[in-house]
Amino acid sequence: MKQEATSALLAYDTANLNIKTWAEEDRPREKLLLKGKAALSDAELIAILIGSGTPKLTAVDVAKLILAAVGNDLNELAKLTVKDLTKIKGIGEAKAISIVSALELGRRRKETAAAAKTRITCSTDIYNYIKPQLLDLPHEEFWVILLNRANVVMKKENISSGGVAGTVADPKMIFKKAIEQLASSVILVHNHPSGNTKPSAADITLTKKMKEAGSFLDLPILDHIIFTDNDYYSFADEGML
Structure with a gap:
């Protein structure tokens, strides 16, 4: 009888266990198990x-410091390096590596989704297709x-990587790769880390040179x-080709 009462009490306690009774740093894990990943905050x-x-901050508190450092913008968080993250209180190299690795997996997932046979019908298709490669980069790349x-x-192939202000694209190398693949046409893409979409004089000159050689x-x-x-x-949309 006593054993039955004990079992009933344990069952009652387990059923009524509230998330607020758990240690702060354990709550996210338990919450994920009980409510699913979508129920968790960033x-x-x-x-x-x-x-x-840390001794004075829970894991959630430290996570909030990280988000505050990037204005609660996950896109900005994805741009941070291990070195950047270790400047935040409570984040050592190992924790920084975990964060960077998780964000990189997310980026690769997008890349995998874009890897299926893609037909290009407009400039938006190009932008969406190349986005996994160029999003968040602090330097220029030419693809x-x-x-x-x-x-x-x-x-798709990376032709060159450069600094913040520019990168070099060799027309000979570009057409060599196109001929090797027996391609029928070529699309050029490069990023501006500054966020300014206006083409530079060098961008315009290269495009004209590539158009002439391609013809x-x-x-x-x-x-x-x-x-x-x-x-x-x-x-193309702006009538520059």
Whole structure:
């Protein structure tokens, strides 16, 4: 009889266990198990990644400090390096690596989704297709997208990486890769980390040079996109090709 009463009491206690009775740093994990991942705030998800806080701050408190440092903008958080994150109170190298790794997995997931056969029909298609590669980059990169006769992507390739102010694109290298892949047309893409979509004089000169060479080789340049995190410039849409 006593054993039955004890069992009943334990069952009652378990059923009525409230999330508020758990230690602060354990709540995000338990909340995820009970309510699902969508029920967690950004701070709670980050708290799970870092695992623990400091003697004076819970993991959730530290996570809130991280978000405050980037204005609660996950896109800005994705731009932070391990070194940047370790400047925040309560974040050592191991925790910073966990955060950077998780955000990189998210980026790669987008990249995988975009890897399926993609047909390019407009400049927006180009922007969305290349976004996983260029989003959040602090430096310039130049990419080419090679298409078949049906305007389906055959391959995308990084041609060069540079500094904040620019990168170098070699037309010979670009057309060499296009010929090797037996591509029917080429799309040029590079990013402006500054967020300014306006083409520079060098951008315009390169585009003209590529257009002329492409016409000679029967490899038309369909577009040249200047990418920023929130917008883009299309040479084709603007009548510059």
